[in-house]
Amino acid sequence: xxxxxxxxxxxxxxxxxxxxxxxxxxxxxxxxxxxxxxxxxxxxxxxxxxxxxxxxxxxxxxxxxxxxxxxxxxxxxxxxxxxxxxxxxxxxxxxxxxxxxxxxxxxxxxxxxxxxxxxxxxxxxxxxxxxxxxxxxxxxxxxxxxxxxxxxxxxxxxxxxxxxxxxxxxxxxxxxxxxxxxxxxxxxxxxxxxxxxxxxxxxxxxxxxxxxxxxxxxxxxxxxxxxxxxxxxxxxxxxxxxxxxxxxxxxxxxxxxxxxxxxxxxxxxxxxxxxxxxxxxxxxxxxxxxxxxxxxxxxxxxxxxxxxxxxxxxxxxxxxxxxxxxxxxxxxxxxxxxxxxxxxxxxxxxxxxxxxxxxxxxxxxxxxxxxxxxxxxxxxxxxxxxxxxxxxxxxxxxxxxxxxxxxxxxxxxxxxxxxxxxxxxxxxxxxxxxxxxxxxxxxxxxxxxxxxxxxxxxxxxxxxxxxxxxxxxxxxxxxxxxxxxxxxxxxxx
Numbered sequence: 001x002x003x004x005x006x007x008x009x010x011x012x013x014x015x016x017x018x019x020x021x022x023x024x025x026x027x028x029x030x031x032x033x034x035x036x037x038x039x040x041x042x043x044x045x046x047x048x049x050x051x052x053x054x055x056x057x058x059x060x061x062x063x064x065x066x067x068x069x070x071x072x073x074x075x076x077x078x079x080x081x082x083x084x085x086x087x088x089x090x091x092x093x094x095x096x097x098x099x100x101x102x103x104x105x106x107x108x109x110x111x112x113x114x115x116x117x118x119x120x121x122x123x124x125x126x127x128x129x130x131x132x133x134x135x136x137x138x139x140x141x142x143x144x145x146x147x148x149x150x151x152x153x154x155x156x157x158x159x160x161x162x163x164x165x166x167x168x169x170x171x172x173x174x175x176x177x178x179x180x181x182x183x184x185x186x187x188x189x190x191x192x193x194x195x196x197x198x199x200x201x202x203x204x205x206x207x208x209x210x211x212x213x214x215x216x217x218x219x220x221x222x223x224x225x226x227x228x229x230x231x232x233x234x235x236x237x238x239x240x241x242x243x244x245x246x247x248x249x250x251x252x253x254x255x256x257x258x259x260x261x262x263x264x265x266x267x268x269x270x271x272x273x274x275x276x277x278x279x280x281x282x283x284x285x286x287x288x289x290x291x292x293x294x295x296x297x298x299x300x301x302x303x304x305x306x307x308x309x310x311x312x313x314x315x316x317x318x319x320x321x322x323x324x325x326x327x328x329x330x331x332x333x334x335x336x337x338x339x340x341x342x343x344x345x346x347x348x349x350x351x352x353x354x355x356x357x358x359x360x361x362x363x364x365x366x367x368x369x370x371x372x373x374x375x376x377x378x379x380x381x382x383x384x385x386x387x388x389x390x391x392x393x394x395x396x397x398x399x400x401x402x403x404x405x406x407x408x409x410x411x412x413x414x415x416x417x418x419x420x421x422x423x424x425x426x427x428x429x430x431x432x433x434x435x436x437x438x439x440x441x442x443x444x445x446x447x448x449x450x451x452x453x454x455x456x457x458x459x460x461x462x463x464x465x466x467x468x469x470x471x472x473x474x475x476x477x478x479x480x481x482x483x484x485x486x487x488x489x490x491x492x493x
Contacts, residue, residue, distance in 0.1 A: 001031070004078025005053070008062040009096070011087035013038045013201070014208055018230060019083070020062045027060075037063035037072070039201050068095050077103050085109040086248050110248075110255060136261040140254055143265070144242070144284045146272045152238060153186040155267055159236040160190060160217055167237040167256055168220045171244070173198060179240070180220055191216035197224055226252045232260035242268035243280035250287050278369070285399065352420040355429045358481060360409035367400055380414045389414050412481045419488035426468075430480060435487070439468040449490035 008023075010016040020036040027034060035049045035058045046066075052058045056075035061067065080096065082088065085107040088096075096105070145151055159166050170179045173196050180192055193216050195207045204224075211219045212231055219225065219234075226249060237257045242250060250268065258264035268284055270276060276284070338344065362373045376392070383389055389411055396403055403411070420428055424443030429436040439445065453472075454461050460473040472487065474480065 002078065004076055005056065005058065005074050006060045006079045006081065007067055007074065007077060008060065008081045008083065009067050009088075010062065010064055010083045012224065013040055013064055014204070014224070015083065016062055016064050017205070023060060023062065032059040033057065034060045034062065037061065037066050039064075039066075040205055065092070068092065079104045079106065081105075082107045084252075110251060138258060138261075138263045140258040140264045140266050142254065142268070142288050144268045144270070144288055147240075147269050148272070149186055152183075152267070152269070155236055155238060155265060156183070156187045156190060156218065159265070160187070162262070163233075164217070164236065164262065165211065165214065165231065165234040166190075166218045167225060167234055167253075168218060169223060169225070169237065169239045169253060170220060171222050171241065173222060176220060176222075183218065183220065187218075190218045192218040192220055195219060195221035195224060197222060223249065223253065225256060230259055231256070235260065235262050235264040236267075237265075238267045238269060240269050241271065242284060243270045243274070243276050245283075247283045247286060250283065254287065278372075289395070289398075352417060352425045353427045353429075354413060354417060354420070355427075356413065356480065356484070357430050357477070358409050358413075359406045360413050361406050362410065363404055363406050366404045366407055380410065383414050383418060385418055386415060389418070409481060412485070416481065416484055416488060419485065419492055423488065423492045425488070428484065430477075433474045433477065435472040435474060435480075435484065437470050437472075437487075441468075443468065445491050446493050449493045452490050453487060 008016075008019060010019055016036065016038045017040055020034065023034045035052065037046050037049055041049070049058065049061075050072060053061055054073050054075060061072075061074075066072070080103050082096070082105065086109045156166055156168075168179070168183065170176055176194050176196060180194055183190060183192055193207055193210070195204055199207075207219070210216060211234075214233055223245075235257045237253060239245070239250065239253055245253075254266045257266060266287075268287060270280075270284075362376060367373050367376070376396070379392060380389075383392070393403070393411055396407065416428070423445060424440045425437060426440040427436070427438040429438075457472055460475075462471040462473075463469075474483065
């Protein structure tokens with residue numbers, strides 16, 4: 001309404017077409033004019049559209065990568081919206097930046113790539129989260145299964161019986177025909193059609209339109225349906241060889257179902273007797289773990305954990321910053337961002353040092369794999385509050401069973417470290433039957449809690465006026481972690 005133009009960039013032709021239909025319907029009867037450039041339009045139609053864009057007669061232009069073409073010239077571009085941002089490479093994003101100096105950019109994604117997510121977390125970008133699902137939506141029920149004819153046939157029959165439709169994802173074009181034959185033998189009543197990138201544009205458009213209109217009930221396709229397709233009647237998805245896909249791909253494909261008031265089902269299928277790689281197992285476990293509505297942000301965070309943050313100044317979209325270490329890299333980056341924003345960087349409090357005589361480690365009996373151990377140790381080293389520790393406890397119980405005593409102690413010490421950091425404790429030391437607590441210069445101690453400790457321990461509580469230390473004499477070494485937790489809770493209340 002301010003006389004500016006809007007460009008909407010989508011990764012696939014099918015999604016661009018769907019956006020065009022939605023925008024045209026919603027803006028019918030209002031002032032803005034909407035147009036489309038993509039391969040479904042003839043060259044003549046596209047030339048005419050681009051002439052209108054140059055003349056300022058198109059307010060909202062929707063298209064695929066063709067919008068980035070040097071032939072596309074806007075009269076007065078004000079806003080660029082990038083849908084499914086994770087599908088665009090770093091070089092494409094650099095091109096977008098060169099085309100859009102002074103233009104506002106809104107990048108949308110259910111699962112941002114690690115590099116983009118990290119840019120948001122360190123304030124190089126603003127981030128908004130939509131965490132409220134539409135009304136009457138159910139979480140997609142998610143299953144990770146071995147390839148099994150009986151389970152696949154039953155899943156398909158159940159959806160067909162309730163009048164629904166099914167996506168079956170098989171990402172190898174050379175396998176699609178044999179898979180189609182297999183599904184026909186398993187479920188003869190199914191009406192199956194295939195879709196993949198080697199088919200002509202017109203054929204693909206017709207298949208998608210027929211599926212949307214419910215003319216057949218099983219769409220056997222490659223990942224071309226990954227982005228944005230909105231078919232409310234399709235509520236079962238079966239993904240074959242799911243262990244070969246990335247985390248955001250799996251989440252995006254699962255997002256094709258559950259778009260109505262009906263319960264939806266997602267089956268991640270891997271070959272029978274196949275030994276999954278550790279990374280593939282983590283991905284499938286994350287999909288099962290984050291099945292609730294609006295879990296895309298958590299999925300993206302787990303992807304950041306698994307793959308690393310990537311290089312913000314180069315073309316690498318993921319990977320670990322090996323030269324200086326991730327924490328140091330993050331700190332340097334935060335300082336640089338704060339300087340550019342004319343604000344002083346947030347002061348990072350030093351970690352409290354804890355010396356307690358208890359067995360606190362991940363024993364081989366509980367987790368034998370060294371990679372899994374390192375992952376848990378790393379996550380515990382950066383926890384910030386009780387909620388994160390509880391999440392790790394729940395995950396450990398789910399993945400490896402009830403934690404052993406040394407693992408429980410490790411979690412308790414992580415909690416103690418969080419409490420100690422909150423107060424500003426410099427050192428916690430157990431010296432035989434004595435607890436020694438040393439505070440930093442900026443410690444925040446509750447006077448009420450401090451006096452309460454004096455009452456509880458009486459003459460066993462010793463303080464020194466000329467130093468920032470307190471000593472507590474213990475009657476027993478048993479339950480020392482509980483005693484220490486209670487002491488810190490009092491000091492922080």
